[in-house]
Amino acid sequence: MAGEADPVPTAAWWSWFNSVLVLSLIPWLSAVAWGNLQRLQLHHLVGRRASRRVRWLAAFIDPYLTVTIDEHESTGRMMRRGDAYYEEVKAYLGASCSRTARHLRAEGARDAAADRLVLSMIDGEEVADHFGGATVWWSAHSRTAARNGGAGLEERYFKLHYHERHREVVLDSYLAFVQQRGRDIMVNSRQRKLYTSVSDHRAGWSQVTFKHPMKFDKLAMDPATKKEIMDDLDTFKNGKEHYERVGKAWKRGYLLHGPPGTGKSSMIAAMANHLEYDVYIIELTSVKSNSDLQRLLMEIKSKAVVVIEDIDCSLDLTGAREKKKRAADDTKNGTSTSSSAAEADTAGSKVTLSGLLNVVDGLLSACGEEQVIVFTTNHVEELDRALIRRGRMDKHIKMPYCGFEAFRFLAEKELGVGSHELFGAVRALLGEVDMTPADVIEELTPKSKDDDADSCLAALVKALEKAKEEKANRGSSA
């Protein structure tokens, strides 16, 4: 009917409307309440002494568990840099979550290679990660701790949240996985270091950036031996599980022996570059005692090539044990003389063979792993057999005089020449006289702008002929 007013909602209509509104709000309100209950982390509030039923209820309401990783460690009233785990987690999250996180912090870390930035999550950011069928959530936080009236110290920390049903996978595997990946990322993104031992007041290490251009593809040596060494290094680097399974420290000893100039130091640089490890050089003659040697060793980190060069010159390794034994025998027989005791004392005040053996065996260095120990010597025959037996020095590598194949490699590298009419003469002469790769390289190096491949090869032939003549003269005068 025209002009009829809209019907006024009745009381029944209002009551129906309110009921629908309340009913539809119930799920939403419950979700909010449930979420808040969970955020209360009830299982943390419920003490250990609470009854099993109460604890079960708390865990049912809030099944999420938390691990906190602090940047700083609190030691009494002092704060000091926490253990490496925070940094490893930071590196892991920066790399693995940079695609999903919305807000990242970019830092040019002092230690990082120049063209790399270190990414990390900013405070308040949360990212999910997946591992072994479990989903976990990482969040970054910071808090300011008041310090005895002074300026507050900002403490950063990460929180890892995971469902209780993934407790085992997270605690038994995931945390270790994050640590390993974080460590790898940190190692790969930083410049490597060359450490040299110093022992002024206290034994320690001085460090510089390690940048050596030598790589295996630049090293002149028999290709089969080169491949064998590279395979050996790869097997070692990837051998964590093997070493764990057989119960051996994850270390490998190499003995490089050969005359001066055959490339022992170059081989060490190539090994370190291949493995991407730091290099530690122990100058044994300047290490004052076995305990100093142990201290040095304890400070060596993982992923390291530890070098003791010219071991035959560093210690009286052939004599030290005999001297000690003689002194001990003298004491036992009552024939001890001041000189034998003094000899033994002298041996005790410096690094001794047994001290070195302990170090090599890895018993004292159980804290470090993934370390290659390299000894070099020009006189392998003079070393104590105990020092270089297999198990201590696992692989013995002879660095030989320059053979024809090594020469060809060097001619290609130094002069860009793959064949030449003088190659025949060089082959014949290298079969008769010993010349080190270092000497061959020196002859092949142009000395003036007029020098070319012809003149350099002629210079090498001349030097080899001279060496042959000298050898003949030595033979006739002997």
Ligand SMILES: Nc1ncnc2c1ncn2[C@@H]1O[C@H](COP(=O)(O)OP(=O)(O)OP(=O)(O)O)[C@@H](O)[C@H]1O
């Ligand atoms: N096999 C090789 N391949 C390539 N370069 C070599 C080789 N051997 C020596 N050289 C070159 O000769 C020089 C000296 O070599 P290196 O210092 O490695 O010899 P070394 O055996 O360690 O000598 P020393 O016993 O005196 O320490 C280096 O510049 C290196 O580049």
